[in-house]
Amino acid sequence: MAETIPTPRRGRPRSFDAHEVLQQVQDAFWKGGFEGTSIDDLTGATGLNRPSLYGAFGDKHALYLQALRQYRESTLDAGRQILEDAPTLRTALEDIYRAAIRIYMGDDDGRGCFVSSTAPPEAVHDTSVRRELSAMNDGLDGHFEARIARAQAEGEVCTALPPDEAARIASAVLHSLSVRARAGASKRALHALAQSAVDLLAKAPETGSESGSEPGNSTGG
Amino acid sequence: MAETIPTPRRGRPRSFDAHEVLQQVQDAFWKGGFEGTSIDDLTGATGLNRPSLYGAFGDKHALYLQALRQYRESTLDAGRQILEDAPTLRTALEDIYRAAIRIYMGDDDGRGCFVSSTAPPEAVHDTSVRRELSAMNDGLDGHFEARIARAQAEGEVCTALPPDEAARIASAVLHSLSVRARAGASKRALHALAQSAVDLLAKAPETGSESGSEPGNSTGG
DNA sequence: GCATTTTCATACCCATCGTTACAATATTGG
C-alpha cells in the first residue's frame, strides 16, 4: 500500500505478461493436475524456461497456488456478474449453469472445474490448497445466497428452503457438473441436470406451466 | 466361471490377503492421490515389498484401478442396502447421507469420496480411470432412482421432479459433500447440507412440521 | 557510453520415480 511508484524498473524488462503466462500455467495444471504436471510441461505450455518461471512466480507449488487464485477470483467475479445481471432467479440459475457447463466441457473434452478437479488430492496434506478450495466454495455459496435472498426480497416466491440452504444446493449442482464432466458425461446430460436443479430451486417463470427441456442458444461467447 | 478348482496352488503360498492389501493400498491412494503416492508409500502401507505387489496386482496403474473398483463395488453395494432397508424415502436419504459423511470425514480429517477425490485429475487422459469414475456416478444415480421410483410406487408423494432427475440431484449432493469435506468443512456443515437436500427431495414425515437439526446416533458401525 | 540491474538461455545437480533382475526361501507332489 506504500509503494505505488509507477514503473521505476531497472534492468532488462520481462518478455512476457505475467497474467497471460499464469493462464497458460493454469491450463497445464487443469489437464494434468498438480503432481501430474512437470516443470517441463509448464515450460512447454508457457514458452518460458525454468529460471524465468521461478524468478517470476516462485517454485511449482507457488505457481499452482497463484493459478488457483487467479481462476477463483476471475470465476467468482464472472459468476457474480451473471447472477446479478439476470432479471429473475430462474434465469440467473440457467445462465450460470450454462456458463459453467461451457467452461467445464472445454474444447470438447470434459475437464470440469479447475479448482474442484485438481485441488482435492492436494488439499488433504496442503493447507494452502485446502484454503483455496474452501474459498472457492464459500464464494460460490455466498454469491448464490445473495442472489436468492434478492429474489425473495423482490417478491419471487422461489424455494422451500431458506436462502443459505438453497444456495448450498445450487453450489452442489456445480460440484456435480464438474465431476460428471470429468467422468465423460455429455453436454446434454449436464444440461439436463442443470435444468432439473433450476426447476427444483426456482419456480416457473410466472406464465404457463411448460417445462423447458432445451437449453436454448443465445448470449453466446 | 469354468475354473472353480479349490486351491491346487503349487509353490510358496502368499503371506498376505489380497483383499486386505488392496484396502491398505486404497487408503494410501486416498490420502495421496494417484500421482502423489509412490511405490514406497504403498510398500509402507501394506508391509509388502515391491516384487510382491507387482506379482500380485501388476503395476501402479493396475493397482490403483483395482483399488478404485473395490471401493466402487463395496460402496455401491452398501449404499443400495441402506436405501433399500429404509422404510421411507426421507429416512433412506437421511441414512445414506449420514453414512457418506461418516466415510468422507475419515478419522477426523476430511478425505471425501475416494473415487471423486482422486480420480478426476487422471480421468482426463486415462480412459480406464474415467470409466471407473463414470461407473461410480452411474451406480449412484441408478440406486437413487430405483429408491425414488419405489417411493412413488408406494404412494409417497415426494418430489416435484421425475425419479431420474431427482436421483441426479441426490447424487450431486454426495459429490458436493465429498468436495466440501476435502475443503475442510465441519461435520455440522455437511449434515446441514444433507438435511437441506432431504427437505428438498423428500416430503416431511407425515406428522408435524418440525425440522430436525440433529443428525442423531444409531445404526452405528 | 559505461556501470548497474534484471532477465534470459544452457547446462547441470541430486533425489526420487516406477520397474525389474537375481538369488534366497518356503511350499507342493512324489
Added chain:
DNA sequence: CCAATATTGTAACGATGGGTATGAAAATGC
C-alpha cells in the same frame, strides 16, 4: 528327501522429477 514352483527380500536399473548455478543479453540511470 528331492525336483518343481511360486513368493519373498535386496539391490540395482534407466528415466525423470524439481530446483539452481553460471554467464550472456538487454534494458535503465547518470
